[in-house]
Amino acid sequence: MLSFFRRKKNETAAEKSSERGFTTEELAAAFPDAQADTHADAQQAQEPSPDLPPRADAPAPAAPNPAPLAPAPSPQVFAAEPPVPPEVVAALHEIEPPVPPPAASFAPPAAAPDAPSQQTISAETEPVAPTDYIDKPAAPAGKQGWRDRLRGSVFARSFGGLFSRNPRLDDDLLDEIETALITADVGVGATTALVEGLRKRMKSREFADAQALLGALRAELIAMLQPVAKPLVIDVNAKPFVLLTVGVNGVGKTTTIGKLAKRFRDEGRPLMLAAGDTFRAAAVAQLQAWGERNGVPVVAQGQNADAASVAFDALQAAKARGTQVLIADTAGRLHTQQGLMAELGKIRRVLGKVDPTAPHEVLMVIDGTTGQNALSQLRQFHAAVGVTGLVVTKLDGTAKGGVVFALAREFGIPIRFAGIGERPEDLRVFDAEAFVDALLPEALGG
Numbered sequence: 398m399l400s401f402f403r404r405k406k407n408e409t410a411a412e413k414s415s416e417r418g419f420t421t422e423e424l425a426a427a428f429p430d431a432q433a434d435t436h437a438d439a440q441q442a443q444e445p446s447p448d449l450p451p452r453a454d455a456p457a458p459a460a461p462n463p464a465p466l467a468p469a470p471s472p473q474v475f476a477a478e479p480p481v482p483p484e485v486v487a488a489l490h491e492i493e494p495p496v497p498p499p500a501a502s503f504a505p506p507a508a509a510p511d512a513p514s515q516q517t518i519s520a521e522t523e524p525v526a527p528t529d530y531i532d533k534p535a536a537p538a539g540k541q542g543w544r545d546r547l548r549g550s551v552f553a554r555s556f557g558g559l560f561s562r563n564p565r566l567d568d569d570l571l572d573e574i575e576t577a578l579i580t581a582d583v584g585v586g587a588t589t590a591l592v593e594g595l596r597k598r599m600k601s602r603e604f605a606d607a608q609a610l611l612g613a614l615r616a617e618l619i620a621m622l623q624p625v626a627k628p629l630v631i632d633v634n635a636k637p638f639v640l641l642t643v644g645v646n647g648v649g650k651t652t653t654i655g656k657l658a659k660r661f662r663d664e665g666r667p668l669m670l671a672a673g674d675t676f677r678a679a680a681v682a683q684l685q686a687w688g689e690r691n692g693v694p695v696v697a698q699g700q701n702a703d704a705a706s707v708a709f710d711a712l713q714a715a716k717a718r719g720t721q722v723l724i725a726d727t728a729g730r731l732h733t734q735q736g737l738m739a740e741l742g743k744i745r746r747v748l749g750k751v752d753p754t755a756p757h758e759v760l761m762v763i764d765g766t767t768g769q770n771a772l773s774q775l776r777q778f779h780a781a782v783g784v785t786g787l788v789v790t791k792l793d794g795t796a797k798g799g800v801v802f803a804l805a806r807e808f809g810i811p812i813r814f815a816g817i818g819e820r821p822e823d824l825r826v827f828d829a830e831a832f833v834d835a836l837l838p839e840a841l842g843g
């Protein structure tokens with residue numbers, strides 16, 4: 398799995414540098430067809446559904462079980478949109494795009510001949526066989542799946558040996574715990590608070606043995622994450638519920654959109670995608686190929702188009718169709734690139750011109766292998782576009798895992814989903830208890 402993942406990351410980097418076309422294998426890797434819907438069913442049976450009762454901070458109450466909806470619409474080409482209001486044109490021109498933008502009237506970009514036309518919905522890419530995934534089963538449903546996928550993390554490996562190295566209840570055990578937490582990227586602040594709390598309780602003889610202390614640690618870790626374990630609730634009154642995805646390059650935004658789209662489609666929600674990652678050609682094609690295979694419309698303007706204009710088009714189209722959910726992709730950008738960060742604000746404002754309540758969720762995708770840098774990423778993205786939910790990806794493989802605690806402690810922004818693998822079924826609704834138990838030794842009773 399690891400070597401496979403590294404290979405794919407290298408390919409992504411190579412692809413960016415050479416601007417070569419994408420292969421069918423790459424597309425298959427990014428958007429595998431559902432090979433095992435039974436996995437998804439089993440998972441849904443065991444995990445909380447995103448349609449849980451609305452959170453206290455949800456923008457509007459959502460129906461817990463939306464009425465059955467019409468089947469997903471087939472891809473098609475939209476008729477020309479109505480004229481663009483002058484204030485939107487003004488918004489679209491707020492920020493100079495890095496390349497010549499299409500006209501504000503959304504004329505097709507003067508792009509490469511194979512770029513899809515601006516009003517084209519769906520893909521003209523060839524069907525892609527999901528061969529890359531045949532030997533990559535989804536993680537088992539429920540807690541076991543989390544444990545299977547996270548056992549390679551630094552966190553799980555450090556804690557795995559803790560018992561054998563330090564079976565006694567003493568300061569050495571606490572020192573080991575402190576080192577393990579810091580190594581796993583939990584962060585100095587959170588680690589100190591946790592360890593000093595445990596030390597006090599140990600001194601007051603609260604724990605009978607080392608096992609009891611680790612049990613207390615488990616409870617503390619779960620308590621840190623519980624407040625942010627708030628599933629995404631789709632407000633069915635939003636029409637459409639607009640989900641804007643943001644994040645730095647290569648964190649898994651486009652892949653996550655494919656996984657989310659499958660989830661929503663399986664829930665019977667009429668859905669549309671906006672291919673707003675206009676920087677990386679393969680990202681547009683990834684969404685289009687996925688839409689093609691799954692009968693989900695994709696609004697695209699091709700590479701180098703103005704992302705705000707794509708979002709605007711898509712929201713108008715989704716409104717016209719009565720679509721329930723619109724997921725908008727954006728290009729990856731470094732949180733330190735101020736111009737590109739400002740562009741996110743522009744996308745947000747342009748969406749707001751069509752629907753003042755949009756976007757209803759700004760979902761930031763964070764790579765779980767990033768470490769403490771994830772904190773400054775979130776700080777900058779939150780300042781630029783107002784992040785309302787997180788997806789932490791790549792928690793399988795080399796992730797340290799601890800950054801999830803640091804993010805929860807510092808920001809308190811809901812963690813909606815966790816990526817624990819590359820298959821669609823591996824995007825799990827974030828579950829604080831399952832996550833902590835997957836990181837700690839099984840003997841703790843998780």
Ligand SMILES: Nc1nc2c(ncn2[C@@H]2O[C@H](COP(=O)(O)OP(=O)(O)OP(=O)(O)O)[C@@H](O)[C@H]2O)c(=O)[nH]1
Nearest residue numbers: 405646647648649650651652729790791816817818
């Ligand atoms: N192991 C693992 N890999 C993942 C996960 N999520 C995404 N990936 C992989 O991460 C790589 C990058 O994913 P993309 O979806 O292209 O990332 P992106 O954020 O859209 O990239 P940019 O458009 O460059 O910003 C792909 O190889 C994905 O398969 C996950 O949860 N686990």
